[in-house]
Amino acid sequence: MDPVQLEVRRFNPERDKDPHWERFTVESYPGDVVLALLMRVREEQDGSLAFRASCRSGICGSDGMVINGWPRLACKTQVAEVAGDGPIRLEPLYNLACIKDLVVDQxxxxxxxxxxxxxxxxxxxxxxxxxxxxxxxxxxxxxxxxxxxxxxxxxxxxxxxxxxxxxxxxxxxxxxxxxxxxxxxxxxxxxxxxxxxxxxxxxxxxxxxxxxxxxxxxxxxxxxxxxxxxxxxxxxxxxxx
Known part of the structure; x- marks a missing residue:
């Protein structure tokens, strides 16, 4: 297993005036998808991290987000595909208002x-x-x-x-x-x-x-x-x- 850095665009309307970036270092295993890293962060580092997810199989369509500047499903995006020299950057979907972190108003x-x-x-x-x-x-x-x-x-x-x-x-x-x-x-x-x-x-x-x-x-x-x-x-x- 190797550590991977995630850079997440955070926003909590209860305390933030503007969005900001927050970086997490998380262990990654062969075959991991981006959603697995996010769930690991929420379970082990920050339980307040907000994102949508359900089936984890690319069927429900609930975990869409912008990954390294391009909209993707987190459950179908292999970490090996998007990890590079820098952190994996995660943002809420474009063209929809952010409610909190990676959750948008649909x-x-x-x-x-x-x-x-x-x-x-x-x-x-x-x-x-x-x-x-x-x-x-x-x-x-x-x-x-x-x-x-x-x-x-x-x-x-x-x-x-x-x-x-x-x-x-x-x-x-x-x-x-x-x-x-x-x-x-x-x-x-x-x-x-x-x-x-x-x-x-x-x-x-x-x-x-x-x-x-x-x-x-x-x-x-x-x-x-x-x-x-x-x-x-x-x-x-x-x-x-």
């Missing part, structure tokens, strides 16, 4: 997700129940829809998006890829209801195809591609705001 993220009406809206005029209808998708379309459904709501793409940082009103990549998931589903008939959110200056047209969201996504979802499919679909419908 309210804007969830509000934007809700704004795209993220549920299946079957055609009310169709007599056959949606669960009994036979519908087909081209293999490529099915592959994209399936990948979009893999989202674990970790907010990594949201934190990686520079447009959200510049324009907090932007709907954001996660909400848009979820909108794509339903718009691409042949069982869904909710396009008219979602259009006001998608076809506006803060919707799909605000995306600048920087691909940070796609690069950062821990589930490998081609987010930017899905957003571009939404744009092309709207152009075909004559919707360009």
């Amino acid at each position: 309210t804007p993220f969830w509000d934007k997700f809700q704004s795209i009406l993220p549920w299946l809206m079957p055609d009310p005029h169709e007599e056959e129940p949606v669960e009994e209808r036979r519908m087909t998708l081209e293999p490529e379309a099915f592959d994209m829809l399936s990948k979009a459904s893999d989202c674990i709501f970790c907010q990594i793409c949201y934190a990686a998006c520079p447009i959200v940082g510049l324009d907090p009103a932007f709907t954001g990549p996660q909400a848009l890829i979820k909108a794509y998931r339903f718009e691409a589903d042949p069982r869904d008939a909710g396009t008219a209801e979602r259009t006001p959110t998608l076809d506006n200056p803060e919707g799909v047209w605000r995306c600048r195809t920087i691909f940070n969201c796609t690069e950062a996504c821990p589930k490998g979802i081609p987010i930017t591609r899905g957003i571009q499919v939404l744009k092309r679909s709207m152009v075909r419908e004559g919707l360009t705001h």
Whole structure:
């Protein structure tokens, strides 16, 4: 085992006016992930250190944070991958307000997700129940829809998006890829209801195809591609705001 230094951006609203950096030295074992080091620090050195974590398996998406300047899941980031000559620097996710230490206020993220009406809206005029209808998708379309459904709501793409940082009103990549998931589903008939959110200056047209969201996504979802499919679909419908 070797000692590793963590440099954590700390903030306690009860006593701190501004955030500050605090350094911890912690033992690291082969195969350790960053989350393991954080838990070791909290158990052995400072029980007040605040961060979110749950499944430790990259499924719940709760332990997103900025590691050495890039949003990642702490439970999926190997210490050997990010340890270098200096300390491993940990910060709360970008584009979301810090509540305490590495815990952020997720309210804007969830509000934007809700704004795209993220549920299946079957055609009310169709007599056959949606669960009994036979519908087909081209293999490529099915592959994209399936990948979009893999989202674990970790907010990594949201934190990686520079447009959200510049324009907090932007709907954001996660909400848009979820909108794509339903718009691409042949069982869904909710396009008219979602259009006001998608076809506006803060919707799909605000995306600048920087691909940070796609690069950062821990589930490998081609987010930017899905957003571009939404744009092309709207152009075909004559919707360009």
